[in-house]
Amino acid sequence: MLKKSFLLALSMASSAVLAQNPVETDGGKYKVVLENDQVRVLEYRDLPGELTHQHRHPAFVLYAVAPFKRKIHLPDGKVLMREFKAGDVMFSPSQVHIGENVGSTPTHVIMVELKTAVKP
16 A cells, blocks of 8 residues: 555656656556547546556546546646446546546546547
């Protein structure tokens, strides 16, 4: 537990400006399903107790394939608790964070990251 806390604090100490692409920081958890000039669609999976590295997402829509519970650690020290049922959908503005699976089930989501404003 101490090791996990230390690693989390060390990760958060790095500047949000240096936050990277989640596919690069956590390639074992994120898979690109589709990418074009408008969107990038990611599939994300992890197991209970796992953490991501600090990374950045542009504005995105998240679809929960399965139920899960996680903490989102923001660079300013704020922590958000998120709990989803299968089928839940949410929108998030651009965000830098570390994700932590604090539930008893694996996380499985589809994320649609927006690259540009949608034109009518």
